[in-house]
Amino acid sequence: MNRIAVLIPHYNNPEGLVKSVASVNPEEEADIIVVDDGSTHKPDEYLVADSYVAKGKVYFLYLAVNKGIEYALNTGLDYIVQHKYEYIARLDCGDICLGMRFTIQSKFLDENPDVKLAGSFARAVDTEGNLLFKQVLPTKTAEIRKKSYLNSMFVHPAVMFRTEMINLYGVYPTDYKSAEDYAYFFKFVKNHDVANIDDFLVQIEINPKGISLTKRKQQVANRIRVIRNNFYFGFYPVYGLFRSVILYIMPTGLLLFLKKILFR
Numbered sequence: 001m002n003r004i005a006v007l008i009p010h011y012n013n014p015e016g017l018v019k020s021v022a023s024v025n026p027e028e029e030a031d032i033i034v035v036d037d038g039s040t041h042k043p044d045e046y047l048v049a050d051s052y053v054a055k056g057k058v059y060f061l062y063l064a065v066n067k068g069i070e071y072a073l074n075t076g077l078d079y080i081v082q083h084k085y086e087y088i089a090r091l092d093c094g095d096i097c098l099g100m101r102f103t104i105q106s107k108f109l110d111e112n113p114d115v116k117l118a119g120s121f122a123r124a125v126d127t128e129g130n131l132l133f134k135q136v137l138p139t140k141t142a143e144i145r146k147k148s149y150l151n152s153m154f155v156h157p158a159v160m161f162r163t164e165m166i167n168l169y170g171v172y173p174t175d176y177k178s179a180e181d182y183a184y185f186f187k188f189v190k191n192h193d194v195a196n197i198d199d200f201l202v203q204i205e206i207n208p209k210g211i212s213l214t215k216r217k218q219q220v221a222n223r224i225r226v227i228r229n230n231f232y233f234g235f236y237p238v239y240g241l242f243r244s245v246i247l248y249i250m251p252t253g254l255l256l257f258l259k260k261i262l263f264r
Contacts (some may be wrong), residue, residue, distance in 0.1 A: 004030035007084040009072035016094035022051040023096035028098040031056040035076040038066035062130040070180040092157040094205040101201040105160040116192040117161035118156040120201035149240030156181040158202040178219035207236045220248045
């Protein structure tokens, strides 16, 4: 069995799943855990397995009905803990790995035992593969901790974290819809060393039907809850709360346009 489990939630995107699985470098050593969230268009297990050419196996778990990504993720985490994987990496359907992503991240965590989670920079493209913007994030704990009050300092499908963290904090919260990763990883950031590797290890696809766009107001509202629950009077919490309120009322199209202009 491999040390690394790559957790991929799936919902009605079988083509995106194949694309993501096929993007893993053949020299990588990792198992893929696909959790289908009650899809009407189920993944083709044989096609997905054939597309995975790295050194590992693909496992499929199924929820009987659609419950939401946080439940799919938690089903995967339970499986990963049960099977004693050391590291958990995330990937979303349609997103692709760049280079030796998992080897780079696991090596970084091996060499930095105090770091509990390692993300990376990411390229963001549209559904046609056109570059929209680049996500370059803080790399050190201190800056990540401060700026987490402004926004998530991790690209969710770019993270790898230690399975041992589940023993401390459990699984993803289910009461922060569309912001479960922000709420979950805020606990890591607040209490442990974390990092972003200064390399582009993932390419993410911005889909108009994705959670970040169709449920953006819900996402921002729940991020505000996280900030309030961890609030203290300082520049970053105050500014972060104000910024989130502005984002809540800003039209989605304007936000995406500004990202294109500022982060191209």
